[in-house]
Amino acid sequence: MGPTAISLNQNSTIEKRLFDALVGTFNSIDPNVAGYSFTFVSGSGATDNSKFRIRGNQLLTNAILDFETRSSYSVRVRLTTAAGTSIEQSLGIQITDENESPQVSIGGPYTAIVDEVFSLDSFSTDSDANQPPAFEWDLDFTGRFDVDVVGSHPVVSFSTSGTKTIAVRVQDNGVPPMQTIRSSVVVVTARAIRRGDSILSSGLNIDNAFEALEQLVPQVYQFTQKRKWPHQFDTAILRH
Ligand SMILES: [Ca+2]
Ligand SMILES: [Ca+2]
Ligand SMILES: [Ca+2]
Numbered sequence: 610m611g612p613t614a615i616s617l618n619q620n621s622t623i624e625k626r627l628f629d630a631l632v633g634t635f636n637s638i639d640p641n642v643a644g645y646s647f648t649f650v651s652g653s654g655a656t657d658n659s660k661f662r663i664r665g666n667q668l669l670t671n672a673i674l675d676f677e678t679r680s681s682y683s684v685r686v687r688l689t690t691a692a693g694t695s696i697e698q699s700l701g702i703q704i705t706d707e708n709e710s711p712q713v714s715i716g717g718p719y720t721a722i723v724d725e726v727f728s729l730d731s732f733s734t735d736s737d738a739n740q741p742p743a744f745e746w747d748l749d750f751t752g753r754f755d756v757d758v759v760g761s762h763p764v765v766s767f768s769t770s771g772t773k774t775i776a777v778r779v780q781d782n783g784v785p786p787m788q789t790i791r792s793s794v795v796v797v798t799a800r801a802i803r804r805g806d807s808i809l810s811s812g813l814n815i816d817n818a819f820e821a822l823e824q825l826v827p828q829v830y831q832f833t834q835k836r837k838w839p840h841q842f843d844t845a846i847l848r849h
Contacts, residue, residue, distance in 0.1 A: 611694045612645070615686055617668060621703040624676035632661065632668040632702055635688070644691025654699020655685035661702070668702075676706040677736050708783030711735045711742050715777045717793030722800040726766045733761070733779045733789075740781040750774040750792070767797045 617633030635647050647666060649658040661684050662671040674682070682702040689695040716730035733742040744761050745754035750773070758765060767773055773795045780788040 611690050611692070612688055612696060615647075615688050615696065615698040615700065617700060620701060621705050622670060622674075623707050624680075624704045625673050625707065625709070626670065628670060628672065629662075629664075630670040632670060635666045635668065635686070646689045648687050648689070650685050650687040650697055652685050652697065652699075654683045657682040657702070658684050668700075674704045675736070676704045677738070680704045680706075706737070708740075708781065708785065708787050709736050710787040710789045711740075711779045711781050713742075713777065713779045713789045713791045715775075715791035715793045717775075717795065719793065719795040721767060721795050721797045723770050723797055724766055724768055725800065726764050728762050728764050729775075729777075731761045731777050731779075731791075735781050735783075737781065737783055740783050742779045742781055745778045745780075747776040747778070748773070750776060752776075754778045767795065770797045770799045772796050 616636045618636055619633040622630045622632045635645075645666070647663050647668075649655065649661075649663065651658075660670065660672040660674065660682060662669050663686070668684070668686075680703060682704070683699055684702065685697060685699045687695050687697045711733045712735070713733045714731060716732075719727070719729065721727050729746070731744060733744070735742060742761075744759055744763075746758045746763060746765075747754050748758065748765060748767075754776075774792055775795055776790055776792040778788055778790045780786050
């Protein structure tokens with residue numbers, strides 16, 4: 610008597626594994642009989658045949674299957690014996706959940722003025738449900754997120770001009786926790802000089818100070834030309 614049922618030794622695989630992830634191995638009522646072959650067939654329960662494939666007596670994935678999109682699938686399989694008799698059966702397949710890394714945008718590149726506060730603009734999504742993200746920032750790009758600020762939109766400032774590399778680390782609360790790091794830059798420029806400013810404490814270096822002064826006071830131009838020679842001259846001008 611030939612086989613009367615088709616079954617799998619297991620019928621689940623973890624989500625989002627690469628193609629050819631093993632779902633299970635076909636059993637038959639008489640596993641010692643050689644010459645059984647398995648193929649997909651159309652008919653009741655054949656809905657997801659294209660998302661899987663058969664290699665010998667193994668059922669494998671033929672697509673990247675996402676638990677959160679859909680966790681239950683169905684295929685229809687025909688077993689043909691060496692004698693040419695066959696049976697058909699539909700089989701259910703389950704995709705099991707795994708914690709996935711948060712998707713993160715750090716925003717930027719940002720521009721800022723020395724010592725003026727601005728808001729960073731990051732956001733995160735997580736394909737796993739109910740996993741509020743935790744944001745930590747590395748504003749001096751030391752690779753450590755232990756100082757600095759937290760939250761998706763922290764208000765920050767920089768005390769010197771230049772291009773600053775920053776990073777954010779976002780961690781979910783899944784098991785195990787997963788994290789994603791993204792980096793960006795902040796281009797910090799000296800602010801325009803204003804009446805009453807002390808140049809040496811404004812965050813402006815000497816070059817920037819003279820450029821800013823030139824814009825406000827045309828007469829400064831002659832000094833900025835002369836200062837190409839003696840450095841002492843710069844100091845004298847500033848003291849004056
Ligand atoms: Ca998923
Ligand atoms: Ca998941
Ligand atoms: Ca997650």
